Amino acid sequence: MGLIGLxxxxxxxxxxxxxxxxxxxxxxxxxxxxxxxxxxxWDAKAVGQNKDLADESWKARIEVENSLISIGKxxxxxxxxxxxxxxxxxxxxxxxVLGCINDRSAIPDLMRIAGKDPYAPARIAAIxxxxxxxxxxxxxxxxxxxxDKNRYVRNAASWEQPRVMKGEAVGQTLRxxxxxxxxxxxxxxxxxxxxxxxxxxxxxxxKTVRLSDFRGKKNAIIVFMLADW
Amino acid sequence: MCNGELxxxxxxxxxxxxxDSEILVVDPQEMFRVADWQRKLKTPFRFxxxxxxxxxxxxxxxxxxxxxxxxxxxxxxxIVDKExxxxxxxxxxxxxxxxxxxxxxxxANLPN
Numbered sequence: 350m351g352l353i354g355l356x357x358x359x360x361x362x363x364x365x366x367x368x369x370x371x372x373x374x375x376x377x378x379x380x381x382x383x384x385x386x387x388x389x390x391w392d393a394k395a396v397g398q399n400k401d402l403a404d405e406s407w408k409a410r411i412e413v414e415n416s417l418i419s420i421g422k423x424x425x426x427x428x429x430x431x432x433x434x435x436x437x438x439x440x441x442x443x444x445x446v447l448g449c450i451n452d453r454s455a456i457p458d459l460m461r462i463a464g465k466d467p468y469a470p471a472r473i474a475a476i477x478x479x480x481x482x483x484x485x486x487x488x489x490x491x492x493x494x495x496x497d498k499n500r501y502v503r504n505a506a507s508w509e510q511p512r513v514m515k516g517e518a519v520g521q522t523l524r525x526x527x528x529x530x531x532x533x534x535x536x537x538x539x540x541x542x543x544x545x546x547x548x549x550x551x552x553x554x555x556k557t558v559r560l561s562d563f564r565g566k567k568n569a570i571i572v573f574m575l576a577d578w
Numbered sequence: 579m580c581n582g583e584l585x586x587x588x589x590x591x592x593x594x595x596x597x598d599s600e601i602l603v604v605d606p607q608e609m610f611r612v613a614d615w616q617r618k619l620k621t622p623f624r625f626x627x628x629x630x631x632x633x634x635x636x637x638x639x640x641x642x643x644x645x646x647x648x649x650x651x652x653x654x655x656x657i658v659d660k661e662x663x664x665x666x667x668x669x670x671x672x673x674x675x676x677x678x679x680x681x682x683x684x685x686a687n688l689p690n
Contacts, residue, residue: 395644398672400652407642410649411635418630449630469647481608501647508611519608523630530632537638539656545664548633550604550626553613558602558626561662568599568688569658572587572623573639573651575673577607577615 379417379427383439386413391438408536410442415531417446418524425452432458437468444471448478449527451520456484464490472497473505480509483518545569588621590681597688598660600624606631606640606651638669645673653678659689 377385389406417424424446431443432455444462447455455478462475476494479487491513494506512519530548538546549559563569587601594601601623605612608629616625626633634640634651641649653673657666666687670677 394642395649396672397643397645398674398677400642400671402652402669402671407640408635411631411640415630415632415635470644470649473648499647504646512610526630527632531630531635536635539637539664539667541664541667543664544662545656545658546636547662548636550628550633551609553609553616553625553627555609558624560602560658563600563658563660564662565660566598568597568660570594570599570601570684571637571656571658572601572603573634573637573654574603574605575643575650575653576646576648577605577611 377416379420379424382413382416383427383431383442385409386442387436387439391436405537411536412533414442414446415527415533417442418449418527419531421450421524422452425450425454429455429458432462437466437471440466440468441471441474444474444478448474448481449520449523451482451518451524453482453484456482456487459484460487460490463487463494469497469499469502472499472502476502476505476509478520480512481518481520481523483516484513485516488513545571584619584621584623587623587681588619590685591622593685594688597685599657599688602626604628604633606634643672655679655684657684657687657689665689 386409389409394404394406417428428443428447431439434440434443440462444459447459459475459478462471463479466472466475472494476491479491491506491510495503495510497503497506535546545560547559547561549557552558560569591601603623603625605615605625606628609627612625612627628634631640637654637656639652639654642652643650653670655668656664659665668679
């Protein structure tokens with residue numbers, strides 16, 4: 350391994366064991382995060398019904414994707430490599446994260462996934478990412494995807510085609526949303542009988558809505574949508 | 579929750595208004611899709627855009643089902659009272675309509 354390598358290992362070991370090594374765990378690197386994601390058997394979790402509500406492995410996806418988005422551009426090399434992963438689940442994750450980090454270097458790999466990936470969910474994620482990046486050069490790939498054999502891929506492509514044509518990137522807004530709002534300690538934090546976790550989102554009219562706005566005025570019924578079709 | 583269920587809610591919407599209750603629909607899509615969806619449905623409810631699903635994750639429903647080849651939310655509804663306390667939660671286990679809460683059940687569980 351060599352002396353440099355050994356010293357490096359010792360430094361990492363010290364970081365991981367020392368008190369202040371919340372630094373190391375607060376900023377895990379992209380490869381560690383991807384490995385954490387790979388530990389879950391996503392094929393077994395990919396159900397449309399009869400989901401075991403006690404199964405918490407979904408949290409691994411949420412924590413990994415949001416951590417990667419928060420890391421941002423330093424995660425790019427690992428994410429671009431992950432676009433070639435043998436697992437479609439990893440390729441999907443990488444495509445989604447890349448769409449939230451506003452960097453054009455991801456575009457060639459996203460185009461390949463959008464047009465050719467055998468795993469339809471990955472094609473969908475890549476098409477959305479290309480829309481979010483405003484990737485004009487991907488227009489023919491996205492147009493081609495409007496004739497994909499899979500109807501859900503066709504649907505994603507028809508949503509994204511105008512954005513790809515327009516060439517305006519929105520990805521950075523999504524990263525800002527994650528960095529401002531996501532808290533790994535506040536996942537699955539709703540408990541009946543306790544204060545409902547507060548949040549702020551924009552409504553379709555462009556107005557900001559905060560749950561606590563309704564305090565003293567109205568009951569709030571929060572309905573979570575499954576899909577917009 | 580999708581089209582049919584929101585239609586049902588719409589019919590009983592006035593009853594929710596009379597009970598001092600506001601319906602907030604959290605849609606894990608970007609604004610341009612959310613706005614388009616609300617326009618199509620012509621619903622009176624507020625549609626909120628949560629494209630990074632952080633609120634869906636906060637409420638424990640994010641990305642747990644694969645439907646239409648995408649990771650989507652568990653269908654769910656929560657009732658928060660005027661003191662900000664969470665009083666009721668219904669979390670479905672999948673896409674079938676039987677997993678979603680009926681508007682009548684929501685009305686029955688509203689705090690007085």
